[in-house]
Amino acid sequence: MKKYVxxxxxxxxxxxxxxxxxxxxxxxxAMWREYEYHIMSHWSHYQYVITGDTVMNDxxxxxxxxxxxxxxxxxxxxxxxxxxxxxxxxDIENKKVYFMQAGKVKDTLxxxxxxxxxxxxxxxxxxxxxxxxxxxxxxxxxxxxxxDGVYHKRFLIKNxxxxxxxxxxxxxxxxxxxxGLLTGITCPxxxxxxxxxxxVDSQSVYILENSGxxxxxxxxxxxIDRIEQREEINFKVFPNPASGFVCIDFDKQKPLPDxxxxxxxxxxxxxxxxxxxxxxxxxxxxxxxxxxxxxISKNGRTIGYxxxxxxx
Numbered sequence: 001m002k003k004y005v006x007x008x009x010x011x012x013x014x015x016x017x018x019x020x021x022x023x024x025x026x027x028x029x030a031m032w033r034e035y036e037y038h039i040m041s042h043w044s045h046y047q048y049v050i051t052g053d054t055v056m057n058d059x060x061x062x063x064x065x066x067x068x069x070x071x072x073x074x075x076x077x078x079x080x081x082x083x084x085x086x087x088x089x090x091d092i093e094n095k096k097v098y099f100m101q102a103g104k105v106k107d108t109l110x111x112x113x114x115x116x117x118x119x120x121x122x123x124x125x126x127x128x129x130x131x132x133x134x135x136x137x138x139x140x141x142x143x144x145x146x147x148d149g150v151y152h153k154r155f156l157i158k159n160x161x162x163x164x165x166x167x168x169x170x171x172x173x174x175x176x177x178x179x180g181l182l183t184g185i186t187c188p189x190x191x192x193x194x195x196x197x198x199x200v201d202s203q204s205v206y207i208l209e210n211s212g213x214x215x216x217x218x219x220x221x222x223x224i225d226r227i228e229q230r231e232e233i234n235f236k237v238f239p240n241p242a243s244g245f246v247c248i249d250f251d252k253q254k255p256l257p258d259x260x261x262x263x264x265x266x267x268x269x270x271x272x273x274x275x276x277x278x279x280x281x282x283x284x285x286x287x288x289x290x291x292x293x294x295x296i297s298k299n300g301r302t303i304g305y306x307x308x309x310x311x312x
Contacts, residue, residue: 023174061087068218241309
């Protein structure tokens, strides 16, 4: 009798992992918000958004637009990202996702969710290199309850040499990689990749715990130098660098803009203030030292940028 009870308990415990229905990827109104960091060169905040469907080789694909900002450490330059990167399709019956890179005529396997513990991963999109000839394998499979209230099967992938203590990389049904939708399999050393969140119809499906990063659209920040050459509004920022208060002066002969926003170099809005006078004093004494971007907007449209440096 005890033997049968034990078998029954084990069977029940295994149900969330092995008996659950396959969770497909979203096909519309979805946003994968991501973060990429390299200690020697750059960081980037961006998102992939589904912008519609297209038919290629008689198959329906879902188009992906990448947008956000890219910051280079050495020259303190910041530029925008806004490009079509390709499209994906899903073979739900076989639990596989394929990606057609922009400009290509043949797709590549992006995810295979029909794997077991110990299986070697097949060649995937984005797996361009490895360390010590590491062959990626499935170390474990479990089931995780996500923000949508549904259990999704999760695959733990071996992606680094044994002596390293890497960040774990997971493949999650209906979500993608914990390193990012198109990041592929990599072994972080001087870099870091994060899928910050996935939203569908503006509702969170997946959120990276304790990331400290917003689950919102990363702003598309163009090159600051380029924008300043074509400002639609004349304004001055002083002192710059600043440590206590910074004054923003607008042309008294021109209509006032609507808002001032100050963003840090990872795209987080640290201040948003309505403009009521032609001279605005802002207390930045509590801002961490670093480079910021002042954004001026009117009627929901950006009409000017300037770089602001906070020093202590």
